[in-house]
Structure formats: C-alpha cells, structure tokens
Amino acid sequence: MNIARFVFNPIQENTYVVWDTTGECAVIDAGNLSAREDNALVNFITEHKLRPVLALNTHGHFDHIAGVEFLRKTYDVPFAMSGKDAFLLDAAAASARMYGVEVRETPKKIDRDLDGLTEIGFGHTRFTIIATPGHTPGHVSLYEPESKTLFTGDTLFRESIGRTDLPGGDYSWIMRSIIEKILPLGDETKVYPGHGEDTTIGHESLYNPFIVEVLNNEVNYRG
Numbered sequence: 001m002n003i004a005r006f007v008f009n010p011i012q013e014n015t016y017v018v019w020d021t022t023g024e025c026a027v028i029d030a031g032n033l034s035a036r037e038d039n040a041l042v043n044f045i046t047e048h049k050l051r052p053v054l055a056l057n058t059h060g061h062f063d064h065i066a067g068v069e070f071l072r073k074t075y076d077v078p079f080a081m082s083g084k085d086a087f088l089l090d091a092a093a094a095s096a097r098m099y100g101v102e103v104r105e106t107p108k109k110i111d112r113d114l115d116g117l118t119e120i121g122f123g124h125t126r127f128t129i130i131a132t133p134g135h136t137p138g139h140v141s142l143y144e145p146e147s148k149t150l151f152t153g154d155t156l157f158r159e160s161i162g163r164t165d166l167p168g169g170d171y172s173w174i175m176r177s178i179i180e181k182i183l184p185l186g187d188e189t190k191v192y193p194g195h196g197e198d199t200t201i202g203h204e205s206l207y208n209p210f211i212v213e214v215l216n217n218e219v220n221y222r223g
C-alpha cells in the first residue's frame with residue numbers, strides 16, 4: 001500500500017491518499033477546503049493515474065469531512081463513516097464557525113456505515129475497522145495488516161491524544177481504545193494520525209505522556 005499525506009484546511013488536518021498496484025485509491029479523511037487544496041488532490045490523483053473508489057473517514061469532525069462532498073461529486077465515490085458520528089455532519093458548519101472557518105457543502109448522509117462492519121477496502125487492500133471511541137462516539141481506526149499500518153484519526157497523535165472535551169468526547173473511552181485496542185497491534189505498527197507527523201506504537205508506548213502515565217498506574221483511565 002502506498003500512502004501520500006496532504007495537510008489541509010486551517011486546522012492543519014492530515015488527508016491521506018492510499019493506493020495499491022491495482023491503481024484504485026481511497027481518500028482517508030478528505031479535509032480539502034479551498035480550490036487550491038482541491039486542485040492539489042486532483043492533480044496528485046491524475047498524475048499517479050489513480051482511480052478513487054472510496055471516501056473513508058475515521059470520524060465526522062468538520063476538518064476531516066470538509067472535502068468529502070467535493071470527492072463524491074468529482075469521482076462519484078461512496079462516503080464511508082460510522083453512523084454513530086452522523087450527528088456531527090449536521091453540526092459541521094456551526095462547529096467550524098467556532099474556529100472561524102467557513103465550511104462548504106458537507107455530506108448529508110453516510111453511504112456505507114462502518115458501525116458493525118469489520119472490513120472495508122479498495123483494490124486488493126483491506127482495512128480492519130477498529131472501533132476507537134473517545135474523541136467522538138463513532139471514531140474508528142483503520143488497520144492494514146499486511147503493511148502493519150494504522151490510521152488513527154484524532155484518537156492517537158505522535159506523543160499526544162485527541163481532545164475529549166468536545167461533544168460526545170470521553171477520556172475514559174479514548175484511553176480504553178488506545179490501551180486495549182491500539183497498543184496490542186504491536187510496537188512495529190506504523191501510525192498515521194489525523195494531525196501531525198507519523199509515528200509507531202513502540203514510540204508512543206515509550207514517549208506518549210498520556211499512555212506512559214496509564215502504563216505506570218499513575219492514572220486510573222477506567223474511571
């Protein structure tokens with residue numbers, strides 16, 4: 001699996017284009033919000049002769065869905081996300097305004113509900129869908145076992161974790177997700193987060209202060 005990262009919109013969100021030898025690609029968390037960012041995405045797809053087949057989302061915050069409707073209209077791809085985050089689609093414009101950001105048209109509905117699905121993919125690539133609630137109720141992480149690659153959205157960042165003070169957020173749940181579902185994937189697993197640089201689970205086990213304080217029993221994350 002090949003991965004390209006774009007940093008889009010004023011929230012500096014990571015949008016990933018992932019593809020394999022079939023030439024099919026998926027766009028994970030399409031956050032493109034301006035004509036310049038749309039063009040960057042389209043040009044990349046065209047130059048690499050890729051065929052988009054899926055708009056795939058870790059969660060429903062506006063900075064992660066800002067480009068989804070553009071993708072749906074440009075490439076006629078289905079939008080896949082957990083139905084548990086559907087409430088965030090309606091709230092996208094209002095929450096964007098709190099950050100001083102005007103969003104464009106956002107998707108009205110989810111074409112493929114990831115809630116209850118175990119796998120989704122493109123070409124001959126398959127992601128295991130891992131429910132990782134806490135940052136949002138419907139947050140998922142996407143794991144590609146062959147390359148041991150994990151897209152963590154806003155659950156796990158390099159040496160940090162996602163906010164849990166937004167509507168539907170919960171500290172105890174995000175830590176359960178990280179400790180009980182993400183860490184067991186193993187130290188060598190590569191992590192591509194929704195903001196900031198990539199990392200590995202091994203690095204986070206040693207240097208992520210939110211994980212270290214739990215592993216050292218300094219914090220009871222189970223609340």
Ligand SMILES: [Zn+2]
Pocket residue numbers: 059061064135154
């Ligand atoms: Zn978020």
